Amino acid sequence: METPFVDWLLERIPADARLEVPPGDDACVLRPPALRRTVVTVDMLTEGVDFILGPDCSSRQVGHKALGVNLSDLAAMGARPEAALVAVCLPRHNGSAIAHGLWEGIETLAAAEGITLAGGDTNAWDGGLVMSITAIGSVPPGKAWRRDGALPGDLLVATGSFGGSLLGRHLAVEPRCRAALEIAERFAVHAAIDVSDGLSLDLARMMRASGTCGVVRLASVPIHPDAVRMSRQPGDTRSPLEHALGDGEDFELLLALAPADAIQLVATGEELTGIQLSIIGEVRAGQGLVAEAPDGTQRPLPPQGFLHDFEA
Ligand SMILES: [Mg+2]
Structure with missing residues (x-):
């Protein structure tokens, strides 16, 4: 049941000045911050590899983690979080409850870290939960932190x-x-x-x-x-x-x-x-x-x- 969930979701995504066209259209349109570069990262979590849903791991926690690992990569670039896109493949069994839990985890962290949710995609299949978040950040030109700049003596x-x-x-x-x-x-x-x-x-x-x-x-x-x-x-x-x-x-x-x-x-x-x-x-x-x-x-x-x- 993708559509009721997506409708439910769209009602809950807060308006954000960074989105010229908000989620709900074929694609969103971002207003890139003036005089800054765009930083993009993606990370995928797979049930059975990165987590096992159960008493010790709720879908809310998985949602938090999925966004958290992307935000950590933006932090490692010295980038300011701007927008995130969420793609989820839900298990058919219990999919709706899992989806709502994921959303709670993502939304809470997104609000805390000031990143807007710009869109996503929800599928279902017979396998375990798979989710991928693409996070977009910004840095002043030439100011992104990189791995390759360490100098002897540092x-x-x-x-x-x-x-x-x-x-x-x-x-x-x-x-x-x-x-x-x-x-x-x-x-x-x-x-x-x-x-x-x-x-x-x-x-x-x-x-x-x-x-x-x-x-x-x-x-x-x-x-x-x-x-x-x-x-x-x-x-x-x-x-x-x-x-x-x-x-x-x-x-x-x-x-x-x-x-x-x-x-x-x-x-x-x-x-x-x-x-x-x-x-x-x-x-x-x-x-x-x-x-x-x-x-x-x-x-x-x-x-x-x-x-x-x-x-x-
Ligand atoms: Mg990293």
Whole structure:
């Protein structure tokens, strides 16, 4: 029953000045903000791969996460959220209840982060829930944060803390959009990435893109209490630090800045953003990652995290 749901939805989408033609037509028409570039990202979540609907995971939480991961990618570009498009393939069984839950999760986060819902598509099939959100943001020309701008000598700054997200934070994504905008306004960020797949894996991606080596000071990695809780679970053989370096879905930001800027950011940024900020290491010439122990000894750090596998 697509049409009643879509009609119900269209009544609920608040009017927004950024939409010259709102959802409900064949396509929406956006008014792009003057003198800004458009940033576009898309992310898909699939039941059975990214989540399993059930007592521990409601469709409302999936809706929140689906938008949250896209907003996290906009934050990683230093972009201001503008508009989102939502495509959903619903399971036929219980599809209407799932759709309403998704909408609640999406709408609540969209309102909180100031992104307007510009349209979407709803299908149904005999498989599990699949949804894809395309998020559109904006940045001043030439100001998008990229992965490839880290320079030897830069310091690495992380928002928040890491590890154990599977205990619940992987669903309750808190995209760092506001923090990113506050930082972008005041500091020259050389490179940025959001941690979706693992602190060490995503840092390695930033270093590879920049053609540099990342030195992680192990004693400075901010460890989330969930990482400690997870390492204490029966059968878990990994330390809290290992969870922090490899678990992923923290949706925090990693930034590379010149040393003076990084020190100033960490000194003032928590008050500015309301989020803990830490220097976790530095950038040097070379490639790959190095772990620096508290006594100063260094060893190669193999990147760890989540990779989607598919056959060639
Ligand atoms: Mg990302």
